[in-house]
Amino acid sequence: MKKSLSKTVQELQPSGIREFFDLVLGMKDVISLGVGEPDFTTPWVIREAGIYALEQGFTSYTSNKGLYKLRLGISRYLNSRFNLKYNPEEEILITTGVSEAMDLALRAVVNPGDEVIIPLPCYVAYGPLTILAGGLPRYIKTQLRQGFKLKPEDLERAITKRTKAVILNYPGNPTGVSYTNKELADFKRIILKHKILCITDEIYGDLSYDFAHIPFASLSGAGQFSLYLNGFSKAYAMTGWRIGYACGCKDVISAMTKIHQYTMLCAPIMSQLAAYEALVSGKKAMDEMKREYQRRREYVYEELKRIGFEMVKPQGAFYFFISTKNTGLAGLNFARKLLKEQNVAVVPGDAFGSDYKDFVRLSYCADLDKLKEAIARIEKFLRRKQ
Numbered sequence: 235m236k237k238s239l240s241k242t243v244q245e246l247q248p249s250g251i252r253e254f255f256d257l258v259l260g261m262k263d264v265i266s267l268g269v270g271e272p273d274f275t276t277p278w279v280i281r282e283a284g285i286y287a288l289e290q291g292f293t294s295y296t297s298n299k300g301l302y303k304l305r306l307g308i309s310r311y312l313n314s315r316f317n318l319k320y321n322p323e324e325e326i327l328i329t330t331g332v333s334e335a336m337d338l339a340l341r342a343v344v345n346p347g348d349e350v351i352i353p354l355p356c357y358v359a360y361g362p363l364t365i366l367a368g369g370l371p372r373y374i375k376t377q378l379r380q381g382f383k384l385k386p387e388d389l390e391r392a393i394t395k396r397t398k399a400v401i402l403n404y405p406g407n408p409t410g411v412s413y414t415n416k417e418l419a420d421f422k423r424i425i426l427k428h429k430i431l432c433i434t435d436e437i438y439g440d441l442s443y444d445f446a447h448i449p450f451a452s453l454s455g456a457g458q459f460s461l462y463l464n465g466f467s468k469a470y471a472m473t474g475w476r477i478g479y480a481c482g483c484k485d486v487i488s489a490m491t492k493i494h495q496y497t498m499l500c501a502p503i504m505s506q507l508a509a510y511e512a513l514v515s516g517k518k519a520m521d522e523m524k525r526e527y528q529r530r531r532e533y534v535y536e537e538l539k540r541i542g543f544e545m546v547k548p549q550g551a552f553y554f555f556i557s558t559k560n561t562g563l564a565g566l567n568f569a570r571k572l573l574k575e576q577n578v579a580v581v582p583g584d585a586f587g588s589d590y591k592d593f594v595r596l597s598y599c600a601d602l603d604k605l606k607e608a609i610a611r612i613e614k615f616l617r618r619k620q
């Protein structure tokens with residue numbers, strides 16, 4: 235049977251996150267700081283809109299591009315928030331999550347052998363999606379001592395004649411690191427000079443704590459070279475609804491729509507209506523969740539520092555990427571032993587790039603009481619080990 239499988243797929247590594255989480259399944263009293271998923275339920279106003287959509291009998295397909303009303307809502311939101319202008323008719327596509335948007339983007343622009351630059355550590359999907367699109371991931375390592383930030387000179391050095399695109403994810407998973415206007419302007423200079431596409435995954439943009447989030451596409455002159463991806467999963471706690479969107483030049487969006495119409499057809503209609511409601515009346519609930527994440531971030535940061543972990547203070551999202559070097563354990567062993575001995579789940583760092591063996595990712599998608607208990611268990615684990 236294996237013979238009938240595609241070579242490319244056989245060679246793909248399964249996600250390090252899922253692999254580790256098979257271990258957690260079935261264990262009792264586990265505090266999971268592993269998954270990158272809000273611990274909040276979708277705010278009631280949004281759920282109600284989903285229920286109402288079903289009550290009204292909205293159970294059909296929509297236009298391939300998504301409901302016009304949702305595209306218009308997104309266009310207005312981006313215009314008022316960031317002065318980003320996208321025509322809802324032809325420059326916005328509604329997808330089933332940012333996951334699909336990224337897949338479509340790569341398949342729409344990559345020719346066999348084209349290179350896609352991906353700064354590390356990164357979200358687990360970028361490399362495999364590039365390979366599935368026939369491209370070659372060209373990874374750039376970033377280090378803890380440089381705050382896990384991509385350096386403009388490293389970006390420029392990685393560009394070759396075959397480079398098609400660079401993927402920027404900020405605030406980032408797994409580090410929570412983000413970029414300022416000045417840093418983005420440095421990338422823009424290089425991207426425009428080499429005429430490559432900058433695909434930005436800004437799914438955590440609304441969860442930025444230290445400075446205002448700036449979409450790369452909003453920088454003057456960047457529009458033509460950018461593809462802006464965002465979605466509702468994280469900031470609105472809507473992971474299960476599966477709604478994302480892509481905004482960019484008409485040509486790229488129409489190429490993405492071509493693939494989407496054959497593979498997905500459209501995103502679920504009731505989810506699109508719920509996402510529309512999120513834009514209209516979900517901001518208050520979103521702000522409350524954001525304040526709570528921020529409170530947790532402060533608490534966890536101070537505690538991890540006190541215990542002696544080295545890390546960068548994340549500027550957004552809901553993760554810490556911490557070095558386990560001082561504990562004498564590699565990330566994978568640290569994660570395995572912590573789970574076995576103290577029932578706390580974190581993700582080994584090499585799930586986000588093979589060079590990050592001495593790290594683990596810890597998400598603070600758990601309430602403060604659970605986080606306090608998790609910190610106490612981590613301290614106990616480290617004391618026992620000595």
Ligand SMILES: Cc1ncc(COP(=O)(O)O)c(C=O)c1O
Nearest residue numbers: 270331332333357407465467478
């Ligand atoms: C950086 C990043 N992009 C995309 C996704 C997937 O988002 P969606 O639920 O919209 O497919 C995740 C989920 O963890 C993520 O961390």
